[in-house]
Amino acid sequence: MDHSPTFAISAAGMALERTRVEVAALNLANAHTTQAAGQAAYNPMRVVAQAASPDAFAAMMLSSDSVTSTMKPDFHVEASGAAPRMVHEPGHPMADARGFVSYPGVDAAAEMMALMSATRAYEANVAAMNAARTMALKALDIGGQS
Template sequence: MDYQQSFAVSAAGMSLERMRVDISTLNLANANTVIGSGGATFQPMRLVPYAHTPLAAASVTAGESTFTSMIERTLSAPQARVEPSLAPVRRAYEPGHPYADAQGFVSYPGVDTATEMMTMMSATRAYEANVAAMTMARTMAMKALEIGGKQ
């Protein structure tokens, strides 16, 4: 059994979850950034994973393992892309604010703090699951080496 594939799968999962945490952190850090009169300011972002199509039976050659080819194809392609969120701008009534418009409203990026916190929590849990999977694969590999060395 090739343990490098299981390590690579866990590493790819950890990388993806780290990106989710980084993006949520960036969104939360800029949640109260004021949108000035020019309109150019922080745009909330989100991580969009690429959808992988199932491996067609016709593309599998006689000596090729379906699971192995799916793993190699998945790990060779980018896992996700970062794109701007389409959340509407949040407006708050603050007439004394220097960036208030004529009606007294100040515009902030459309960051939902509850959603971002839930994203961070779920990404952290998924990261921990990938660490546990990698640790278990390492333990099994070490045990296999130990058993094989006693012969």
């Protein structure tokens, strides 16, 4: 039995979740950056994943060719388009004429939730890969004794 599709599915899931963690960390790191006059403000990012059709998944599981080249996570990173937060801080060097400072529209609570859920999903993919590895090794062990 070929265990490559199982490993490829877990690897694709881990790649997606790693990207979600990186984007959430980037958004949190830039949550308090200010927009200088004449410069573009930081725009929070988000990961958009596309679901594969059930037929594509079944074809992948039944195919005998190299799965690692065909199983790629279908996602991309795009700007979220969140409106900037305007905070009244008259003494801030980047404040406008009315005393407001423009911060990126990053929701720290939502980013922390995304970070935790992506971490848990990554751990689940690692557990699935380890279980598949254990089963493959056990199958080799059983086959070697006959």
